[in-house]
Amino acid sequence: MKPAMWYLMMLVVGFFYVYLTAIQYIRGQEIHQPPSNYLLQYDPQYFDHNLVNPAPSLSFGYHNYSAMTDFLRAMSATHPNLTALYSIGKSVQGRDLWVMVVSSSPYQHIVGQPNVKYVANMHGNEAVGREMLLHLIEYLAKNYETDEYVRWLLDNTRLHIMPSMNPDGFEVAKEGTCQGGQGRYNSRGFDLNRNFPDYFKQNNKRNQPETEAVKQWVSKIQFVLSANLHGGALVASYPFDNSPNTIFQQFTSTPSLTPDEDVFNHLAGVYSFSHATMHLGLPCKPGAPTFTNGTTNGAAWYPLTGGMQDYNYVWHGCMDITIEMSCCKYPMASELQKFWQDNRQALVQYMGEVHRGVRGFVKDEQDRQVEGASMKIRGRDVGFQTTKYGEYWRILLPGRYTIEVYAAGHDPAVEDFTVVETNPTLLNITLRRTPPEPEVLPSQPERQELPLPQPIAVDRHDRPPRPSYIGGPNQLQGAGQKNQGGIMGFFSSVSDQISNVFKIFG
Numbered sequence: 148m149k150p151a152m153w154y155l156m157m158l159v160v161g162f163f164y165v166y167l168t169a170i171q172y173i174r175g176q177e178i179h180q181p182p183s184n185y186l187l188q189y190d191p192q193y194f195d196h197n198l199v200n201p202a203p204s205l206s207f208g209y210h211n212y213s214a215m216t217d218f219l220r221a222m223s224a225t226h227p228n229l230t231a232l233y234s235i236g237k238s239v240q241g242r243d244l245w246v247m248v249v250s251s252s253p254y255q256h257i258v259g260q261p262n263v264k265y266v267a268n269m270h271g272n273e274a275v276g277r278e279m280l281l282h283l284i285e286y287l288a289k290n291y292e293t294d295e296y297v298r299w300l301l302d303n304t305r306l307h308i309m310p311s312m313n314p315d316g317f318e319v320a321k322e323g324t325c326q327g328g329q330g331r332y333n334s335r336g337f338d339l340n341r342n343f344p345d346y347f348k349q350n351n352k353r354n355q356p357e358t359e360a361v362k363q364w365v366s367k368i369q370f371v372l373s374a375n376l377h378g379g380a381l382v383a384s385y386p387f388d389n390s391p392n393t394i395f396q397q398f399t400s401t402p403s404l405t406p407d408e409d410v411f412n413h414l415a416g417v418y419s420f421s422h423a424t425m426h427l428g429l430p431c432k433p434g435a436p437t438f439t440n441g442t443t444n445g446a447a448w449y450p451l452t453g454g455m456q457d458y459n460y461v462w463h464g465c466m467d468i469t470i471e472m473s474c475c476k477y478p479m480a481s482e483l484q485k486f487w488q489d490n491r492q493a494l495v496q497y498m499g500e501v502h503r504g505v506r507g508f509v510k511d512e513q514d515r516q517v518e519g520a521s522m523k524i525r526g527r528d529v530g531f532q533t534t535k536y537g538e539y540w541r542i543l544l545p546g547r548y549t550i551e552v553y554a555a556g557h558d559p560a561v562e563d564f565t566v567v568e569t570n571p572t573l574l575n576i577t578l579r580r581t582p583p584e585p586e587v588l589p590s591q592p593e594r595q596e597l598p599l600p601q602p603i604a605v606d607r608h609d610r611p612p613r614p615s616y617i618g619g620p621n622q623l624q625g626a627g628q629k630n631q632g633g634i635m636g637f638f639s640s641v642s643d644q645i646s647n648v649f650k651i652f653g
């Protein structure tokens with residue numbers, strides 16, 4: 148063969164080699180990407196791929212950040228069809244804020260399926276909840292095939308489990324320390340459960356990375372039900388944590404009730420009565436508070452500003468309660484097995500409560516989903532919104548209700564419905580387009596925007612900030628604005644400081 152032919156052959160072969168390598172490279176890249184629909188919906192930009200095999204059984208001992216990370220990665224590798232690990236951001240010292248999705252479709256949101264979350268260890272020295280959530284992840288994954296209730300739960304619910312919201316604090320907390328504040332705060336000394344926007348008062352605390360990550364997270368995923376796990380007492384506490392008059396509240400234990408008092412009281416009771424002893428309401432030590440049925444309104448116990456549960460409820464329409472699960476904040480590891488026995492049933496039972504009440508879709512006359520429609524149950528003036536798929540959920544006890552729906556460019560809609568005990572009510576609502584008028588948004592007598600404090604105007608998400616309503620005879624005192632200045636503001640802020648120093652039960 149002539150040299151020229153050789154050169155030509157080599158050129159052709161070389162071309163094909165480069166071409167095939169490029170194809171392989173591109174395909175390989177695709178394989179290592181999470182499914183694109185997951186990215187589209189939730190934008191978990193910190194998806195974890197450093198998964199390891201196999202998952203050893205979880206020991207009853209404390210897991211520091213590195214051991215916890217190893218466990219989560221191993222679980223995710225061992226149960227890829229039931230778990231998916233993602234991080235919502237990083238702590239001040241750069242530790243990942245891990246979240247494990249546990250569901251029969253972990254990488255994909257099934258439209259219509261509700262999201263539930265558990266968050267533990269936001270006070271870094273309250274360590275029991277962190278271990279309980281690791282055990283919960285293992286329990287759910289390992290019992291999916293054999294436990295009918297677990298399978299039903301994972302087939303119909305998307306569970307997001309965050310074992311530690313304050314991994315930096317945990318690293319400096321000490322096992323066997325039942326009280327005190329070492330490790331409670333993030334590494335800049337901030338109490339994360341005083342770091343959220345507040346419904347009643349302006350919160351001037353500097354926004355922390357851990358708090359910011361959670362705020363972004365809950366603005367991207369519509370959580371319907373959640374609980375955050377603490378220690379230092381044994382009680383299920385529910386909103387509101389704050390009240391309009393904190394200076395007097397400090398000494399009078401006045402409840403600060405939401406319009407969903409019946410629902411919150413029920414949810415807290417589901418946990419306390421499914422727990423081995425919480426419902427007894429016994430004091431942790433002589434002279435400590437007792438709690439009827441092991442539940443309490445947050446402010447009736449002690450009021451606080453900037454808590455996470457009020458924020459979840461008011462800003463994001465998520466029913467969130469606070470579980471104080473151990474009298475000792477950081478008990479010896481030898482007690483963990485007993486804590487798991489006491490809490491397992493309650494943790495599993497509580498999540499199922501998301502399948503109670505009313506749910507459905509809001510669509511227009513062309514059957515297109517309406518995103519960001521504002522909704523409220525009449526007489527309950529804290530509202531909620533539809534997701535980008537037009538989905539909505541609201542937990543309600545059995546009874547007759549009226550739902551109101553408002554969406555820009557559409558006529559308001561009102562529907563009556565009934566909720567029963569056994570299963571959620573499915574209610575799809577069709578909105579009629581409002582004919583164009585000079586005045587685009589006629590004022591609604593009952594529709595009054597909740598005055599939101601400035602710091603929460605975070606518009607970086609794919610969904611607008613969630614407004615809520617106030618109005619009617621049960622008008623809640625307006626947040627922030629009404630109460631931030633003047634003498635009451637001063638006293639409130641002093642009483643807050645007193646509260647922060649002395650009231651660190653959980």
Ligand SMILES: [Zn+2]
Pocket residue numbers: 270273340377378652653
């Ligand atoms: Zn706590």
